Amino acid sequence: MSGNRTWSGPAVIGALAAVAGIFGWRYFRSATADHELLPRGRALITGASSGIGEAFARRLAADGFDLTLVARREDRLRALAVELSAAYGVSVDVLKADLARDEDIARVSKVIEGADDLSLLVNNAGFGTRGNFSEVPLSRHLDMIRVHDIASVALTWAALPGMIARGGGGIVNVSSVAAFFPSGGGVTYTATKAYLNNFSEALAAELHGTGVKVQALCPGFTYSEFHETPEYEGFDRGKIPDALWMPAEVVVAESLAALNGDRVIIVPGRQYKGIVLAINSPLRGTIRGAAGAVRRRWHQRRQDSMIDSPAS
Numbered sequence: 001m002s003g004n005r006t007w008s009g010p011a012v013i014g015a016l017a018a019v020a021g022i023f024g025w026r027y028f029r030s031a032t033a034d035h036e037l038l039p040r041g042r043a044l045i046t047g048a049s050s051g052i053g054e055a056f057a058r059r060l061a062a063d064g065f066d067l068t069l070v071a072r073r074e075d076r077l078r079a080l081a082v083e084l085s086a087a088y089g090v091s092v093d094v095l096k097a098d099l100a101r102d103e104d105i106a107r108v109s110k111v112i113e114g115a116d117d118l119s120l121l122v123n124n125a126g127f128g129t130r131g132n133f134s135e136v137p138l139s140r141h142l143d144m145i146r147v148h149d150i151a152s153v154a155l156t157w158a159a160l161p162g163m164i165a166r167g168g169g170g171i172v173n174v175s176s177v178a179a180f181f182p183s184g185g186g187v188t189y190t191a192t193k194a195y196l197n198n199f200s201e202a203l204a205a206e207l208h209g210t211g212v213k214v215q216a217l218c219p220g221f222t223y224s225e226f227h228e229t230p231e232y233e234g235f236d237r238g239k240i241p242d243a244l245w246m247p248a249e250v251v252v253a254e255s256l257a258a259l260n261g262d263r264v265i266i267v268p269g270r271q272y273k274g275i276v277l278a279i280n281s282p283l284r285g286t287i288r289g290a291a292g293a294v295r296r297r298w299h300q301r302r303q304d305s306m307i308d309s310p311a312s
């Protein structure tokens with residue numbers, strides 16, 4: 001066989017046309033696959049007092065959705081409600097609730113069951129912890145399971161009968177790219193997010209044909225208050241490469257644009273799509289091992305610096 005194989009003109013044009021076609025189709029889909037098919041009505045967003053939840057609230061209010069905002073910091077929710085109803089003329093309710101408490105989950109569920117205009121539920125409330133599993137208080141692990149998983153299951157269960165009866169709606173479960181990296185330093189976090197991914201995929205399959213869409217949104221590092229809680233004291237954003245940080249508004253835009261498509265697991269950002277593709281490749285054992293080693297080294301360095309610190 002000759003090593004000097006040359007491409008003929010028509011072959012090059014055909015290849016270019018194919019590439020242009022793929023990109024054109026993807027552009028067309030992302031430009032048109034908006035949440036237009038989602039019935040306009042009310043969106044209930046948990047964890048709406050900051051970060052990704054607040055970004056959902058701002059975007060959905062601008063799109064004409066009435067809102068119910070849920071979180072513990074009622075003052076924040078009230079200020080947001082006043083701002084959004086004045087700016088967009090939508091009705092915004094505020095519901096103070098601690099989703100780590102069964103009675104508050106039940107109270108929010110009741111509100112959902114009584115909302116005959118609910119078209120979108122965003123299960124977004126969440127938090128992270130730092131440290132190895134046995135160093136983090138058990139109460140924090142159990143709270144995390146309640147906030148991330150038990151609340152999401154209960155609120156989804158409350159929302160579905162009405163959505164199915166009305167012939168449409170959407171459930172967005174805010175998971176994390178961490179769901180793909182079961183590794184030390186965030187054991188319960190990655191496990192609760194992996195649960196959300198599996199839950200969403202199975203539920204979406206079950207709901208096929210009902211008009212109700214389910215999504216597990218898996219962001220990577222996102223600008224929010226997530227890393228500003230006491231547990232993240234000393235966390236240095238600058239140690240994470242800039243390319244890995246995403247604005248909450250971009251995460252929300254990718255989520256809503258994908259809601260009417262067929263994909264359930266949504267990973268915003270090309271960089272994270274690439275990482276998740278790699279992690280699902282045959283090299284996943286090596287990549288997960290390397291990610292685990294980096295994480296362990298960070299954790300060890302943090303512990304060493306705490307021992308060295310005069311404050312400790």
Ligand SMILES: NC(=O)c1ccc[n+]([C@@H]2O[C@H](COP(=O)([O-])OP(=O)(O)OC[C@H]3O[C@@H](n4cnc5c(N)ncnc54)[C@H](OP(=O)(O)O)[C@@H]3O)[C@@H](O)[C@H]2O)c1
Nearest residue numbers: 047049050051052071072073099125126221222224225226
């Ligand atoms: N930022 C990231 O890098 C990142 C990456 C991947 C996934 N995520 C996920 O994105 C979601 C939103 O986080 P974020 O980044 O926007 O962080 P954030 O700014 O800290 O927002 C977290 C929200 O959750 C609420 N929340 C926390 N605990 C709650 C509880 N017990 N009951 C009710 N509400 C509670 C908080 O409200 P109150 O404090 O007022 O209750 C706040 O509104 C989380 O599920 C998180 O796991 C974040």
